[in-house]
Amino acid sequence: MKKADRRKYPRTKVFDPISYSFVDSNTNDLVEHISVALNASQNGLQIQTFSEIQSKHIRLSFVDIGLNTHEVKGELIYCTKQQSGIFKIGVRLMGTDAENVNFVKQLVQFYHYGNNRSRAGIIQIEQSAQPNSIDMIEI
Numbered sequence: 001m002k003k004a005d006r007r008k009y010p011r012t013k014v015f016d017p018i019s020y021s022f023v024d025s026n027t028n029d030l031v032e033h034i035s036v037a038l039n040a041s042q043n044g045l046q047i048q049t050f051s052e053i054q055s056k057h058i059r060l061s062f063v064d065i066g067l068n069t070h071e072v073k074g075e076l077i078y079c080t081k082q083q084s085g086i087f088k089i090g091v092r093l094m095g096t097d098a099e100n101v102n103f104v105k106q107l108v109q110f111y112h113y114g115n116n117r118s119r120a121g122i123i124q125i126e127q128s129a130q131p132n133s134i135d136m137i138e139i
Helices: 097-113
Strands: 012-023 029-041 044-049 057-063 069-081 087-093 121-124 134-137
Touching (some): 069 097, 087 097
Antiparallel strands (some): 029 044, 057 069, 121 134
């Protein structure tokens, strides 16, 4: 029997490139990485990346269809390594309600805008001794 979803807000499927950076205690960006957003809700995201996140606080950003950059702070909820070596990461959005809603709204619009076009993303070429063997899919 399937478990009941206890989330406060429903998840919406997306598949958008999104960057994240580690943030220190003074909210300075330390390291920036690229990932893919898999789903979003009003107060959280699930992303997928090749790098483990070891910081509790991160900053998420992406560029929308109008080439505007959107950013929001996030808090790491979980970081799980999959059998393929890719990490699935849950992030709680830490902006104001209005900032969170706008960020997710723009992310969902970007997904639906490009839904009938080829999508940017990252894929792992093959399992090898070099864990970062990736190829870019062109738009």
